[in-house]
Amino acid sequence: MKILLFGKTGQVAQEVQRGAGATTLEVLGRDVADFTDPAACAACVAATDADAIINAVAYTAVDRAEEDEETATLVNATAPGAIARAAAARGLPLVHISTDYVFDGAGQAPFAPGDPVAPLGAYGRSKLAGEAAVRAAGGPHAILRTSWVVSAHGGNFVKTMLRLGAERDMLTIVADQIGGPTCAADIAEACIAIAGQLIGAPSKSGTYHFSGAPDVSWADFAREIFARAQISCAVQDIPSTDYPTPARRPMNSRLDNGATMANFGILRPDWRAGLDDILSELETQQS
Numbered sequence: 001m002k003i004l005l006f007g008k009t010g011q012v013a014q015e016v017q018r019g020a021g022a023t024t025l026e027v028l029g030r031d032v033a034d035f036t037d038p039a040a041c042a043a044c045v046a047a048t049d050a051d052a053i054i055n056a057v058a059y060t061a062v063d064r065a066e067e068d069e070e071t072a073t074l075v076n077a078t079a080p081g082a083i084a085r086a087a088a089a090r091g092l093p094l095v096h097i098s099t100d101y102v103f104d105g106a107g108q109a110p111f112a113p114g115d116p117v118a119p120l121g122a123y124g125r126s127k128l129a130g131e132a133a134v135r136a137a138g139g140p141h142a143i144l145r146t147s148w149v150v151s152a153h154g155g156n157f158v159k160t161m162l163r164l165g166a167e168r169d170m171l172t173i174v175a176d177q178i179g180g181p182t183c184a185a186d187i188a189e190a191c192i193a194i195a196g197q198l199i200g201a202p203s204k205s206g207t208y209h210f211s212g213a214p215d216v217s218w219a220d221f222a223r224e225i226f227a228r229a230q231i232s233c234a235v236q237d238i239p240s241t242d243y244p245t246p247a248r249r250p251m252n253s254r255l256d257n258g259a260t261m262a263n264f265g266i267l268r269p270d271w272r273a274g275l276d277d278i279l280s281e282l283e284t285q286q287s
Contacts, residue, residue: 002023002025002051002052003023003026003050003052004026004028004044004048004092005017005053006035008027009029010058011151011154012056012184013027013056014151014184015153015184015188016054018185019188023192036075038078038079038081038083041086045083045092048092052092052093052094052195052198053092053195054192054195055080056097056191057075058076058097062249065121065126066246066247069126072122072126073125073126076123076127077132077133080096080134081130081137084096084134084136085137085139087137087139087141088138088140091140092139092140093142093205094134094139095142095194096142097144097145097191098128098130098144099124100146100148100253100255101123101124102117102119102127102131102145103117103118103124103252103253104119104120104250105120105177105249105250105252106251107252108178108252110256112209112256112259113208113256120247120248120250122247131143131207139205141198141205142194142195142204142205142207143206144191144194144208144209145209145255147179147180147181147211147255148179148181148182148221148253149187150274150275151184151278152281152282152285153184158225158275159282161222161225161226162225165225165229165233168233169233171222171233171234172238172242173218174242174243175219175238175239176217177217177218177250177253178217178251178252179211179216179252180215180271181212181216181271182210182211182212183212183269185277186269187210190264193264193266194264206259206263208257208259208260209260210260212269214270219236219237222235225275225279228276228279
């Protein structure tokens with residue numbers, strides 16, 4: 001199997017490259033496939049000899065998107081739509097990564113793929129528009145919504161906590177937002193597996209959820225990071241109202257992964273095992 005991978009330096013893109021195994025990759029970075037130029041991205045699909053496509057590119061600056069929704073929509077919706085149409089024209093399966101931010105975060109029950117969507121901000125709206133564009137293209141596809149992505153690469157909650165925890169004796173962390181931290185390596189593995197299955201079974205096309213277990217608050221996630229990294233930094237719970245941000249975050253980011261298991265046989269990963277791997281990698285990087 002050969003996969004055309006959009007994305008080179010992002011968290012998931014790096015893990016796809018590291019975890020490809022026997023899968024051949026054609027990796028396209030911004031120098032070749034700039035998502036502010038959708039036509040160029042579509043041309044890459046038209047020219048590829050790959051069997052399937054994974055889109056791991058996204059505009060993920062949630063707060064900045066509030067002031068730059070036009071660019072967020074171009075990257076998260078217009079370009080993926082162009083890619084999806086080019087893929088559909090050739091019958092190539094597309095795995096497109098989306099987000100829990102398409103939901104409003106109401107209630108406490110895990111959101112199922114078919115539940116009503118109501119994004120709270122520009123980032124969520126741009127990702128929702130991307131989902132609609134991929135579906136409208138009509139080709140074989142899997143939209144994989146995930147949440148709270150972490151890895152040993154780039155900027156993310158784990159790396160921020162490790163830095164701040166080493167500098168301070170106590171941190172105040174939001175405790176009323178609940179979700180499933182998801183390791184980028186697990187997302188990458190799922191994307192590769194789903195792409196492979198869609199080649200032989202395009203009828204599995206649809207929208208799916210993939211998030212780490214167990215669900216946890218940001219505050220309790222921080223406590224687990226400190227405990228496993230042996231950092232003696234206390235965590236004080238605070239409500240979201242004490243930590244205002246330009247973009248509203250969903251209070252409930254729980255995702256129902258049942259359809260992903262039923263259709264692809266992919267289990268919900270334990271983020272604690274992935275966190276140990278991340279901490280071990282970061283320790284190796286520092287030594």
